[in-house]
Amino acid sequence: MRAEPEELARLAQRYLDVSKDLLETNRALQGDAPLSTSDFGVFGGLLRNAHTVALGEAGTAIEYLIAVLETDCENLYRVVFAYEKADQDAAASFHKAGKTP
Numbered sequence: 001m002r003a004e005p006e007e008l009a010r011l012a013q014r015y016l017d018v019s020k021d022l023l024e025t026n027r028a029l030q031g032d033a034p035l036s037t038s039d040f041g042v043f044g045g046l047l048r049n050a051h052t053v054a055l056g057e058a059g060t061a062i063e064y065l066i067a068v069l070e071t072d073c074e075n076l077y078r079v080v081f082a083y084e085k086a087d088q089d090a091a092a093s094f095h096k097a098g099k100t101p
Contacts, residue, residue, distance in 0.1 A: 019069035026062040029055065043080040049083035 035051060037044035 003079070005080045005082070005087075005100045008076050008083075012073045012080065013077065015069045015073040019066045019073070022062055022066050022069070026059055026066070030059050 035048060037048050040047035040051070
């Protein structure tokens with residue numbers, strides 16, 4: 001099976017773009033003004049604490065997803081470079097042997 005390096009590079013860039021968007025969104029969510037206990041009514045203290053924990057857990061999950069996307073992006077770029085190197089080596093081999101591709 002052969003993949004097109006240009007398509008893999010575009011996919012890697014999309015992964016990187018999505019990870020940057022997630023990072024910006026996560027920072028905005030974490031930086032929002034904290035809600036006061038009165039915002040939650042009668043069960044204010046309990047609900048505010050649950051909200052804070054949920055927001056923290058969501059932030060951690062988003063950070064993990066960002067790390068996965070960035071790692072996948074790097075791996076896709078490695079594959080792109082490997083394809084390009086293999087193509088260059090094959091072209092040099094053909095040239096050396098006096099063949100034309």
